[in-house]
Amino acid sequence: MTAKRWIDACHFGDCRLLMARMAADGVQAHTVVTSPPYYGLRSYLPEDAPNRQHELGLERTPREYVDRMVDVFRHVCNLLVEDSTVWLRQLVVRIKAQCGKNGGGQAVSMTVAAVTCPACGAPMRRIKGSRGYFWGCSAFRDGCRATLRDVDGVAVQAHG
Template sequence: MGLNSITKWLDQCHFGDCRDTMRAMIADGVKVQTIVTSPPYWGGLRDYGHEAQLGLERDPAEYVRVLVETFRLARDLLAEDGTFWLNVGDVYAASGKGGGGNRGDRAAWSTIKERKGFRMPPAGYKMKDLTLVAFQLADGLRRDGWYLRQTVIWKKPAAVEPMRLDRPATSHEYLFLFSKSEMYRAHNPGHKWWGHSVWEIGSDSDGSHPAAMPSELPERCILATTEHSHIVFDPFLGSGTVAASAQKLDRSWIGCELNEKYEPLQRDRLRQPGLQLEVA
């Protein structure tokens, strides 16, 4: 493939279904060095405002199946010595929207399912079960051929949900490091955080995106597994955090995003006059 067929993808967000976009990139011979992404979590935990968004599957098993197939395409885009950083959080089997729990000022469990927005647990799960869907996804990817190299705990500075009486609050997410091959590009450029399995990173989100990751998170991933000539890819670009981090570190980047409403946020963060709006 010619150079022009690859450069047309660079430093742009391509809006539409990332699976269609990735197939077109594969046909053009595009290769990326690292993938850094945070897909929508299962169960509609965060609403991205699009009827075709991932995360609305009927149960965790279906969610895992869809994402394993999606990231199989991403693996075809990855260089043989490339890496894949996956940020994903765990969720509970039943949605807490609308109240519930064992507090006296909330509705009893016998009536909570009638409250607006409440999600009953899928088959095989009980009302208060933690699904472990993050680990189900990691294991599904490992079984599909990825090398699962490490689980990093991203420790947030404060709980991200109201305090509960019957369990500790959630104040962390998981960052899984995968590689395409047994031998892959990763190095320790003298960063102290590379020697720790737990990363404590504060949020720098302005609230414009419901699930924006802090910029330091992708920066660490990019620094550890790429060089200046490499391409960084995010199939779920959202507000553009990974692209902005890649640009800051003088790397080329490619993004995919389903929802075009994030284009102004991306343009503002990247300080560009415009971004690609057509599905390739």
């Protein structure tokens, strides 16, 4: 397959294998937008699907999920040009992928972190208020009054 045949088309299968083939065919991307399956929330394949063991999000532990996501983003990095961007939507798990050439390879790191208070660093928790959900600091009783907006279960901080 040539690079052009990968563009503007849907491809089905293990994303890691597909991206490896794309890289071998010379595909390069300036932007990647993705919302990978969240850990442990649902399966998109029937129980008897032959490739179900490759489905992301069904790992036995969060650590296994993170390890598989790191592998996915190693493949993503292999497709990115030097000044590219990645848009990633992820629930609860915050993923930071660092792509760069270091001795010809790609470096990817991933961290799992709870939402932390921007004012004091304490964990934030999702709270249902009279006007809907928001995120409040767990150090409220100690005097921290920081809050974050909630958008579809994700804590959002306005940058101004």
